Amino acid sequence: MSTISYMDEPRESRIEPPVSFEPTYQLGPEKHFPVTAVKSILKDVVVRHLDNRQYEPEFCKETTKVISEDVKSRVKLMKLGRYKIICLVHIGQLKDQGLHVTSRCLWDADSDNSSSFEYRNSTLFAVATVFWHLP
Template sequence: MASAAKNWSGLVTLCLGQEREKRQVSSQRTSLTKSNGAGALGVPSKPIIQYLPSYRMEPRNPLNKERLELTMRTIMNRNYNEDYLFHPRQSYHLAAQVSEEIKNSIKLMNFDRYRYIVLVTVGELLMQGLCSMVNFLWDAEKDGFVTYSIKTPKFIAVCTVFYLYYD
């Protein structure tokens, strides 16, 4: 046990000694580079530029709710018109395509710092009711939603776009 402690203390001493040598060599190198720098040649060294914090709280291109609603309305009316017939499987795929198309067209408007959730719901009208509820924790000033619905005697289509401000 005494030999293990002796070996251990010898190892610690060896490591500390190597660390001390590394610090001395690096300090010698930095002193050499400082003395041989641009200041020694008579050329003034570059001043260090310090910038102020530039954190913006508002977007450069804020969301325009009217443009968003117009885009959503145009795409919905083009896909869910009088010629549309409800079929469960086809309606599922069409709703996915319409929501993706709306999301992509909104992204092309380049509203700065917003994330979007596009929800398209389509159902056949057969004397039933529909109740839907969504809860979010959001900033009441910057976040919001736009909704548009088409109701005919055969079907109902509802599109909701949630826009969430993202810092």
């Protein structure tokens, strides 16, 4: 009679524990938010999409999405680190009206920042803002 012991399993079939790494404890950013560089990106993208255009509701609806994604992808190419990039774009018709745009979030004054650009032509206005926020 033969006795089988599970303690004698070959080494290859044993499950190895996962490798764990020590935390970095990095709380702040590696780089600071480049406000002027992001503002130039906002200006370039907004002017490229809206220069010499007339206000049309459907065009503006789609263009806000396109501008937002374009700005976000160009800011991500700057490799700014582990921060969340939030891009808001508002486009509206100029008809002697007023508009107040506000936003609210938890804000760390030492590391969070934002950049904004405003554009106007004869029939429309646009406000594009990028927030750089620690998640």
